Amino acid sequence: MPSSSCLKSFSFQCPPWLAHTSCLAQETNTITLDDRVKDACGLPAIRVTYQLHDDDVKTLAWMKDREKEIL
Numbered sequence: 001m002p003s004s005s006c007l008k009s010f011s012f013q014c015p016p017w018l019a020h021t022s023c024l025a026q027e028t029n030t031i032t033l034d035d036r037v038k039d040a041c042g043l044p045a046i047r048v049t050y051q052l053h054d055d056d057v058k059t060l061a062w063m064k065d066r067e068k069e070i071l
Contacts (some may be wrong), residue, residue, distance in 0.1 A: 021063060024053040 026049060033044035052060075 021056070021059045023056045026053055027049065 009023040030049045037045040
């Protein structure tokens, strides 16, 4: 198996590594209709209010470290 430094030099030829984690539900994360912004048909646009939970941030950092180990 090639070394990780060898793999890193060819990373431009490979699609980016992606990881997926679940995010914790929070009462402050909402989807509402915007009363000021309209879409092309004149209907209220969707407003997404979202903030990561502290645990989500830690999980994403952990995943990033694992991806670096793989490469």
